[in-house]
Amino acid sequence: MSAQPATHRELGLTDSEFELIVEKMGREPNTVELAMFSLLWSEHCAYKHSRKLLGKLPTDGPRVVMGPGENAGAVDVGSGFAVAFKVESHNHPSAVEPFQGAATGVGGILRDVFAIGARPIAILDSLRFGELDSVRSRHLLDGAVRGIGHYGNSIGVPNVGGEIYFEEPYEHNCLVNAMCIGFAKTEEMVRAAAAGIGNTVVLMGATTGRDGIGGASVLASAELGEGDDAKRPTVQVGDPFEESKVLECCLELLEKGLLVSLQDLGAAGLTSSAGEMASAGGVGIDIDVAAVPLREADMEPFEIMVSESQERMLAVVEPSKVEAVLTVCDKWQTGSAEIGVVTDSGHVRILKAGEVVGDMPVEALVDGCPLYDLAPAAPAAWIYGNKRTLDPDADSAETLLALLAAPSIASKKWVFQQYDQVVGSRTVRRPEAADAAVLQLPESGNAIGVSIDGNGRRVACEPFNGTVEAVLECAQNLACVGAEPLGLTNCLNFGNPEKPVPAWQLDRAISGLASVCEQLGVPVVGGNVSLYNEGPDGPIYPTPVVAMVGELPDPAKTAPSSFQREGDAIALLGPFAPTMHGSELTKQRGELELGLPEPDVAAVAAACAIVRDAVRSGRVASAHDVSDGGLASALAECSIGAGIGLRADLQDLRERGCTPEEALFGEGTGGFVLSGDRAELEALGALIIGTVGGTTIELAAGDRSLIVGVTDATEAWRSLDARAESAAEPPRRRLRSAP
Numbered sequence: 001m002s003a004q005p006a007t008h009r010e011l012g013l014t015d016s017e018f019e020l021i022v023e024k025m026g027r028e029p030n031t032v033e034l035a036m037f038s039l040l041w042s043e044h045c046a047y048k049h050s051r052k053l054l055g056k057l058p059t060d061g062p063r064v065v066m067g068p069g070e071n072a073g074a075v076d077v078g079s080g081f082a083v084a085f086k087v088e089s090h091n092h093p094s095a096v097e098p099f100q101g102a103a104t105g106v107g108g109i110l111r112d113v114f115a116i117g118a119r120p121i122a123i124l125d126s127l128r129f130g131e132l133d134s135v136r137s138r139h140l141l142d143g144a145v146r147g148i149g150h151y152g153n154s155i156g157v158p159n160v161g162g163e164i165y166f167e168e169p170y171e172h173n174c175l176v177n178a179m180c181i182g183f184a185k186t187e188e189m190v191r192a193a194a195a196g197i198g199n200t201v202v203l204m205g206a207t208t209g210r211d212g213i214g215g216a217s218v219l220a221s222a223e224l225g226e227g228d229d230a231k232r233p234t235v236q237v238g239d240p241f242e243e244s245k246v247l248e249c250c251l252e253l254l255e256k257g258l259l260v261s262l263q264d265l266g267a268a269g270l271t272s273s274a275g276e277m278a279s280a281g282g283v284g285i286d287i288d289v290a291a292v293p294l295r296e297a298d299m300e301p302f303e304i305m306v307s308e309s310q311e312r313m314l315a316v317v318e319p320s321k322v323e324a325v326l327t328v329c330d331k332w333q334t335g336s337a338e339i340g341v342v343t344d345s346g347h348v349r350i351l352k353a354g355e356v357v358g359d360m361p362v363e364a365l366v367d368g369c370p371l372y373d374l375a376p377a378a379p380a381a382w383i384y385g386n387k388r389t390l391d392p393d394a395d396s397a398e399t400l401l402a403l404l405a406a407p408s409i410a411s412k413k414w415v416f417q418q419y420d421q422v423v424g425s426r427t428v429r430r431p432e433a434a435d436a437a438v439l440q441l442p443e444s445g446n447a448i449g450v451s452i453d454g455n456g457r458r459v460a461c462e463p464f465n466g467t468v469e470a471v472l473e474c475a476q477n478l479a480c481v482g483a484e485p486l487g488l489t490n491c492l493n494f495g496n497p498e499k500p501v502p503a504w505q506l507d508r509a510i511s512g513l514a515s516v517c518e519q520l521g522v523p524v525v526g527g528n529v530s531l532y533n534e535g536p537d538g539p540i541y542p543t544p545v546v547a548m549v550g551e552l553p554d555p556a557k558t559a560p561s562s563f564q565r566e567g568d569a570i571a572l573l574g575p576f577a578p579t580m581h582g583s584e585l586t587k588q589r590g591e592l593e594l595g596l597p598e599p600d601v602a603a604v605a606a607a608c609a610i611v612r613d614a615v616r617s618g619r620v621a622s623a624h625d626v627s628d629g630g631l632a633s634a635l636a637e638c639s640i641g642a643g644i645g646l647r648a649d650l651q652d653l654r655e656r657g658c659t660p661e662e663a664l665f666g667e668g669t670g671g672f673v674l675s676g677d678r679a680e681l682e683a684l685g686a687l688i689i690g691t692v693g694g695t696t697i698e699l700a701a702g703d704r705s706l707i708v709g710v711t712d713a714t715e716a717w718r719s720l721d722a723r724a725e726s727a728a729e730p731p732r733r734r735l736r737s738a739p
Contacts, residue, residue, distance in 0.1 A: 007034060008021075008034060008038065011034065011035065011038035012038055012042055013034075013037070013038050013041060016370075017041060017369070017370065020368070020370060021034075021037050021041075021364070021368075024361065024363075024364035024368050025360065025361075025364065029360075030357070030358065031300075031302050032301050032302040032305060032350055032357050032358035033358045033359075033360055035271075035302040035305065035306050036268075036271045036275075036302075036305055036306065036348075036350075036358065036360065036365065037360070037365060039267075039268035039271050039272065039306055040268060040271060040272060040275055040365055040366055040369070041368075041369040042268075043497075043531050043532065044267055044268075044530075045267060045268055045272055046369040046371075047529055048369050048370060048371050048372055049371075049372050049374065049497035049498070049503075049506075049531060050492070050497070050506065050510070050529045050531065051371050052371055052373070053374075053506065053507060053510040053511075054068075054510065054527075054529070056510060056511065056514040057510070057513060057514050057517065057524040058514065058517050058518050058522075058523055058524060059523050059524055059525065060523055061075075061486075061487065061521070061522075061523035063075045063076045063077075063486050063487065064076075064487065064523050064525055065082045065186060065189070066082075066084070066116060066189070066191070066525065066526075067523070067524075067525050067526065068524070068525065068526050068527070069280070070116060070191060070192060070526070071086070071111075071112045071113070071115040071116050071192055071263065071264060072084045072085060072086035072112045072113045072115070072116055072118070072180075072182065072526055073085060073086060073487060073489055073524075073525025073526035074116065074118065074182075074184070074189065074525065075486040075487040075525065075549065076186065077441060077444050077446060077448065077486070077551060078444050078445070078446060079443070079444040079445060080185060080186055080187065080444075081183065081184065081185060081186060081441065081443055081444040082118070082183075082184050082185075082186045082189065083118075083181060083182065083183055083184075083441075083448055083486075083549055084113050084116055084118035084181070084182035084183075084184060084189075085113070085179065085180065085181045085182065085450075085487075085489055085525075085526075085547065085549050086109060086112050086113065086179065086180060086489050086526050086527075086528075087109070087124075087126070087177055087178065087179035087452065087489050087490065087491045087527070087528060087545065087547045088105065088108060088109050088112065088177070088178060088491060088528040089105070089175065089176065089177050089178075089491050089493060089528055089530035090102060090104060090105025090108070090176050090177075090178065091173065091174065091175050091176055091177075091493065091530050091533055092173075092532075092533075093105070093235045093236070094140065094143075094144050094147075094174055094176040095140065095172065095173050095174050096235055097143070097235040098139070098140045098141075098142070098143025098144045098146075098147060098174070098176075099143040099144070099146050099147040099150070100147060100235050100236065100237055100238060101143075101144070101147065101176060101235055102143065102144040102145075102146075102147030102148050102151075102176045102178075103147035103148070103150055103151040103238045103240075104147075104151075104235075104236045104237070104238040104310055105147075105148075105176050105177075105178045106123060106125075106147070106148055106151040106152055106178050106180075106238075107151055107155075107238045107240065107243050107310055107311065108178075108264070108266045108310075109123075109178045109179065109180040110123075110155065110157065110180050110243065110247070111243070111246075111264035111265075111266065111311075111313065112180065112264060112266070113180045113181070113182035114182065114247050114250055114251060115190075115192065115250070115262050115263060115264045115313065116182075116184070116189050116190060116191070116192075116262075117184050117185075117188050117189040117190045117251070117254045117262075118182025118183055118184035118189065119182055119183055119184065119247075119251060120155075120157045120180050120181070120182050120247070121157070121158075121181055121182060121183050121424055121426055121439060122157065122158055122159075122160045122180070122181040122424075122426070122427075122437065122439055122450065123148075123152050123157050123158065123159045123160070123178065123179065123180055123181075123419075124159065124160060124161045124162045124178075124179040124181075124437070124450060124452045124547065125148055125159065125162040125176070125177065125178050125179065125452075126162055126163050126175070126177040126179070126452050126453075126454060126491070126545045126547075127141075127144060127145075127162065127163070127164045127165070127174070127175065127176055127177070128164075128165050128166075128167065128170040128174055128175035128456065128493075128540070128541075128543060129141045129144075129164070129165075129166055129170050129171075129174045130166065130167070130168055130169075130170050130171030130172075130174070131166050131167070131168055131171070131407070132166055132407050132720075134171055136171065136172075137166070137170075137171060137174075140174045141164075141174075144174065144176050145415055145418055146418075148176075148178070148419065149418040149419050150240070151238055151240045151243075152240075152419060152420070153419065153420050153423075154240035154241060154244075155240040155241075155243055155244045155247070156244070156420075156423050156424070157180075157423070157424070158419070158420055158421050158422055158423045158424055158426070158427055159416075159419035159420065159421060160421055160427055160430065160437035160439065160450065161430075161436070161437040161450065161451070161452065162179075162452060163452060163453060163454075164407075164408070164412055164415065165408045165455070165456065165457075166407040166408050167408070167456065167457055167541060167587075168384070168385060168386065168387070169384050169456070169460075169537075169538070169539070169540045169541045170456075170540055170541070171535065171537065172535025172536060172537065173533045173534060173535045173540050175493050175530075175533070175540065175543060175545075177452075177491040177493070177528075177545045179450075179452055179489070179547050181439070181448070181450060181549070183441065183443075188254055188255060189254075190254055190259060190261060190262050191261060191280070192261055192262065192263045192276065192277055192280055193261055193277060193280035193281035194260075194261055194277035194278050194280065194281035194283050194285060194316045194342050195260055195261060195281045195283065195316065195342070196260055196316065196318060196342055197283065197342055197343060197344045198319065198341065198342065199260055199316050199317060199318055199319065199341070199342040200316070200317045200318075200319055200322050200338050200340070200341060200342075201274070201285060201286075201287065201314065201315070201316060201317075201338070201339055201340035201341060201342065202314070202315045202316075202317050202322065202325055202326075202336060202337065202338055202339070203270075203292060203293070203312065203313075203314055203335075203336070203337050203339045204246060204249065204250070204312070204313045204314075204315060204329055204334060204335065204336045205242065205243075205246040205265075205311045205312040205313050205334055205335060206239065206242050206246075206295075206309060206310060206311040206312055206335065207293045207294055207295040207309070207335060208269075208270075208292050208293065208294050208295060208299070208304055208307050208309045208312070209294070209295035209296055209299075209307060209309050210295075210296060210299065210303060210307060211235070211236050211237050211307070211308065211309055211310075212235070212236035212269070212307055212308025212309060212310075213303055213306055213307055213308065236308050236309065236310050237310065238310045238311070239310065239311055242310075242311040242334070243310070243311045245332045245333055245334045246311050246312075246313060246332075246334050248332055249328060249329055249331075249332035249334045250262060250313055250315075252328055252331075252332070253315070253325060253328055256324075256328070258317065258321045258324055258325050258328070259315045259316065259317060259325070260315075260316040260317060260318060261277060261281070261315065261316045262313060262314070262315050262316075263276065263277050263313070263314045263315075264312075264313055264314075265308075265309075265312040265313065265314060266308070267308060268306060268308070269305065269306055269307045269308045269309065269312075270287060270292070270304065270305050270306075270307070270314070271305050271306055273314040274287055274314065274340070274348055275348050275362065275365050275366045276366060277314065277316065278342075278348055278362045278366070279362050279363075279366040279367055281342075282346075283342050283343065283344065283346070283362075284342070284343035284344060284345035284346050284347045284348065284349070284362060285340055285341070285342055285343065285348055285349075285362075286340050286341050286343055286345075286348075286349045286351060287305070287339055287340040287348070287349070287350055287351065288339055288340060288351040288352065288353070288354070289301045289304040289305065289339075289350060289351070289352050289357075290351070290352050290353040291337055291338060291339040291340075292304050292337065292339050293335050293337050295309070301350060301352050301357045301358070305350060305358075316342060322338060346361060346362055346363070347359055347360060347361055347362060348360050348362055348365055372497075374497060374503035374504075374506065374507055375500055375503060376500060376501075376503040376504035376506075376507045376508075377500035377501065377503075377504055378501070378504050379501050379504075379594065381593070381594065382592055382593045382594055383501060383538070384460060384538070384541065384592070385537075386587060386590050386592050387590055388588070388589055388590030389402075389588045389590075390402050390585070390588035390589055392589050395706070396632075396664060396699075396701075396704045396705065396706035397706040397707065397708050399585065399664075399665060399706075400632050400633065400636060400664075400665075400697075400706055400708055400713070401708065401712065401713065401716040402588060402716075403584055403585060403588075403629040403630075403632070403633050403665065404629070404633060404636055404637075404640075404713055404716040404717040405716040405717065405719045406584055406588065406628075406629070407720060408584065408628060409584060409628050409629050409633060409717075410716070410717055410718070410719055410720045410721075411717050411718045411720060411721050412720065413718070413721050414720060414721045414724035414725065416430075426439040426440050426441070427439060428440050428447060428555045428556075428558065429481060429558055429560075434480065434481050434558065434559070434560055434561050435451070435476070435477040435480040435481065435561050435623070435624060435625055436449040436450060436451040436477040436478050436480065436481045436483065436550075437449065437450045437451070438450075438481050438483070438552070438555060438558050439555075440555040446551060446552065446553050446554075446555075447483075447551075447552050447553075447554070447555035448483065448486075448549055448550065448551055448552070449477075449478045449481045449482070449483030449549070449550045449551075449552055449558075450547070450548070450549055450550075451473075451474045451477035451478055451547065451548050451550075452474070452545060452546070452547040452548075453470050453473040453474045453477065453545070453546060453547075454470045454543055454544055454545035454546060455469070455470060455473075455582075455628070456493075456540065456541030456542060456543035457541055457582055457587060457592070458581075458582040458596060458667075459505070459509060459541065459542045459543065459544060460505070460541045460542055460582075460592075461581060461582040461592065461593070461594055461595055461596040462508075462582075462594065462595060462596035463504070463505045463506075463507075463508035463509040463512065463542055464508040464509065464511055464512035464515075465512065465596040465597065465598050465599060466509070466512070466542075466582070466596055467508075467509040467510075467512035467513050467516070467544045467546075468512045468513075468515065468516040468598075468599050468601065468669075469596075469599055469669050470544060470545075470546050471488065471513065471516045471517065471520070471522075471546050471548070472516065472599055472601065472604050472669045472670070473625070473627060473669070474488070474546055474547070474548035475520065475522075475548065475604070475605070475608050476604070476607075476608055476611075476625040476669075476670075476672065477548075477625060478548060478550035478608075478612075479607075479608035479609075479611040479612040479615070479623070479625075479672075480559060480561065480611060480615065480623040480624060480625055480672070481552065481558040481559060481615065481623075482552045482557060482558050482559065482612055482615035482616040483550030483551060483552040483612070484550050484551055484552070484612060485520065485522045485548050485549070485550045486522075486549050486550055486551055487522065487523050487524070487525040487548070487549055488517060488522050488523070488524050488525070488546055488547065488548045488549075489524070489525060489526050489527050489546075489547050490513065490524065490527040490528070490544060490545065490546045490547070491527060491528045491529075491530065491544075491545045491547075492506070492509065492510070492527065492528070492529045492530065492544050492545075493530045493533055493540065493542075493543040493544070493545065494506045494509075494529075494530070494531050494533060494539070494540075494542050494543070495531070495532070495533055495534045495538075495539025495540060495542070496531065496532050496534050496539065497531050497532075499539075501539075502531075502534075502539050502542070505542035506531075506542065509542055509544045510544075513544060513546070515601075516601055519601045519602065519605070520601065520605055522548065552616065553616065554616070557615070557616055557617075557618060558615065559615045559620055559621070559622055559623040560622050560641070561622060561623065561624040561637070561638065561641060562622055562624070562637070562638050562639075562640070562641025562642040563621070563622055563638045563639060563641070563642040563644050563646070563675050563692045564621040564622055564642065564675065565621060565675075565692065566644055566692055566693040567691065567692060567693060568621055568675045568676055568677070568691070568692040569675065569676065569677065569678035569681050569688055569690075569691060569692075570635070570638075570646060570648055570673065570674070570675050570688070570689055570690040570691060570692060571673075571674045571675070571676075571681040571682075571684075571686035571687060571688050571689060572626075572631070572653075572671060572672070572673060572674075572686060572687045572689050573607055573610065573611065573671075573672045573674055573681075573684060573685070573686035573687070574603070574604065574607035574611075574670040574671050574672050575600050575603035575604060575607060575669075575670040576626055576631070576653075576656075576668060576669075576670050576671030576672075577597070577656045577657065577658065577668055577670075578626075578630055578631065578653075578658055578662045578663065578665075578666025578667055578668045578671070579597055579658075579662055579666050579667070579668060580661070580662060580665075580666050580667075581595050581596050581597060581667075582595075582596050582667065583629075583630065583665065583666060583667040584628050584629050584630075584633075584665075584667070585629075585630070585665045597668065599668070599669040599670065600669075600670065603670060604669050604670040607670055607672060610684055610685070611623055611672050611674070614674070614680075614684055619676065619677075619680045619683075619684070620674045620675065620676040620680070620681070620684075621675045621676040621677075622638060622673075622674065622675045622676070623672060623673070623674055624637065624638050624672070624673045624674075625671065625672055625673075626667075626668075626671030626672065626673060627667070628667065629665065629667070630662075630664060630665040630666050630667050631650065631653075631663065631664060631665075631666075631671065631673070632664040632665055632699055632706070633665070634671070634673050635648060635673060635690075635697065635699065636697055636708070636713045636717070637717070638673055638675070639692075639697050639710050639713065640710065640713055640714045640717050642692075643710065643714075644692055644693065644694070644710070645692075645693060645694035645695050645696045645697055645698070645710050646690055646691065646692050646693065646694070646697055646698070647690050647691055647693070647694065647698045648689045648690025648691075648698070648699050648700070649689060649690060649699075649700045649701075650663040650664065650689060650699060650700065650701040651663075651700065651701065651702065652687055652689065653701075654702070660701040660702035660703055660704035660705075661701075661704050663701045663702075663704075664699060664701050664704055664706070672686075674686055675692055695709060695710055695711070696708065696709050696710060697709075697710060697713055
């Protein structure tokens with residue numbers, strides 16, 4: 001039953017890795033064993049090019065309940081409750097089959113959260129596609145949004161926020177990063193480590209089929225290229241209604257104290273769940289594939305072990321409690337089967353009706369993959385293509401309207417309205433009304449703010465500083481709703497780490513993430529790494545997506561992002577010193593190049609604290625951070641949301657070394673647009689720049705002043721919504737349908 005040596009290459013293993021497996025096993029692996037090694041030694045599962053770098057990240061903090069290594073991270077929110085959260089990628093599956101790729105991405109992140117005993121209460125997503133003038137990009141966008149809406153809406157978890165960027169480098173390799181927030185009683189949470197020699201291993205949920213076979217190694221740990229339609233069989237098929245039953249079943253089992261440990265079956269299926277549970281507990285596990293309920297009767301043992309069929313969970317149960325567990329599973333009409341036992345062997349053994357068909361040391365299978373050092377090298381010049389879409393001679397009014405209409409900046413209401421944002425009755429602030437989503441937690445007597453951010457274009461300009469900016473953007477978004485950061489999770493999306501430039505980008509970005517989190521005192525409680533995101537034309541922009549959860553004492557005391565009253569003063573607060581480096585305007589002019597200023601983390605943190613306290617105390621009527629498109633775009637967004645104009649003089653920004661154009665359209669961290677009583681804003685130390693009122697947006701900045709009607713600005717900003725609504729086959733109907 002020996003596998004042919006060349007087979008390992010087809011499964012993504014190098015010759016040296018195969019030789020190391022032989023050395024650790026003392027023999028050549030058979031077909032079952034080689035398939036399992038190929039998955040757990042894949043980049044997707046082993047993090048073999050990133051694990052050394054991830055050790056830089058700060059993971060401890062006074063509010064951390066669970067950190068990296070568990071299915072999801074969790075932080076204490078008081079009164080005996082915790083909030084769990086995690087973000088993960090489903091990029092390659094979504095690039096091959098966008099509907100199911102995105103849908104199963106949502107399903108997988110939901111299971112990560114309820115696997116530790118937390119009930120999912122919200123979903124967010126961070127999406128990247130090529131430019132909208134591309135047929136392929138529109139196809140991927142449509143399918144991914146339908147998949148996200150289908151799964152989240154069907155299972156009844158609100159989608160409360162997210163972001164979508166459109167950039168040429170994502171044309172062939174889109175990014176679909178899904179985040180889930182969960183809520184739990186801390187004492188009822190459970191870890192994944194298997195324990196108790198002689199305890200029973202129970203498989204719960206859907207039956208096992210051939211969908212998803214090889215996904216972690218063949219699909220997720222290699223570059224995409226021509227002919228990727230052939231990889232469609234490796235994309236899983238999700239069933240949110242089955243997952244809903246599994247979710248309720250698992251939470252009841254945990255509430256009744258019937259489980260020793262619990263793990264979801266995601267990438268690598270039974271191989272990863274059984275292996276990782278054994279490794280975490282320092283034990284062995286026997287699995288009998290003949291006991292696994294199958295969707296297809298003729299499946300081989302290796303297929304059963306590597307199948308990535310969705311909606312499945314693996315539990316360790318004391319023998320005396322197995323009958324009670326199976327009874328609860330029957331109640332929820334979810335499948336269950338006793339398929340194995342915890343042993344003291346230190347091995348993962350695969351049996352078929354009692355006959356051993358695979359036997360691997362846990363240390364070799366789970367922990368034995370070699371970790372590689374990168375060979376990074378910075379690019380000498382800008383390596384990404386970028387076409388001009390805006391005449392450099394356009395006047396300021398034309399420029400503002402072009403920025404507001406840019407797909408990455410324009411309203412995404414036509415997408416958000418496909419998602420149920422309020423099911424569950426916890427949503428206080430929706431994504432279009434505030435810079436961060438706000439969810440009430442009446443059980444613990446407080447609330448949380450949640451934000452997810454990243455700008456690959458700016459990270460491509462300088463990975464360290466760009467990543468720092470992404471974290472600060474999250475912190476600023478939380479400050480605008482009065483939330484103080486508790487913890488951070490991330491999804492690191494990069495190209496091929498075996499190539500010098502992507503390796504340099506990854507190294508610099510993780511260093512930046514570690515540095516800013518240390519300075520802010522925000523622990524990283526978990527995350528995900530997605531590498532080999534490349535297409536025929538090269539790598540994606542390096543895209544570290546970061547998501548942050550913060551606490552606020554009173555959900556009734558948050559601030560909207562748009563102006564509230566005519567006559568209110570408008571102020572700028574924070575160390576905002578904009579430049580044109582990496583800006584949306586520079587992109588539209590086709591003038592992107594390397595370089596990005598270093599943010600002043602301490603100064604931004606101080607500004608966040610001022611804004612946060614002002615929002616909590618009701619001293620400001622609105623708060624909005626300055627981001628894509630610069631100060632002019634931020635001010636316009638505040639007006640559009642209110643339907644009220646403004647007059648502002650940005651001349652004082654010249655004292656910060658800004659040109660008139662930079663004052664209007666330059667980008668950088670640390671800027672907040674506040675509105676409210678003039679005396680209150682001045683007491684905060686903010687710079688008064690204007691007044692709310694009228695029907696036009698009037699901005700004075702030396703020779704780059706502008707006047708734009710609020711109606712015209714609104715029309716530009718809602719241009720994508722209008723295109724969707726006027727389409728021959730309206731996305732509103734299409735996005736709600738199954739494929």
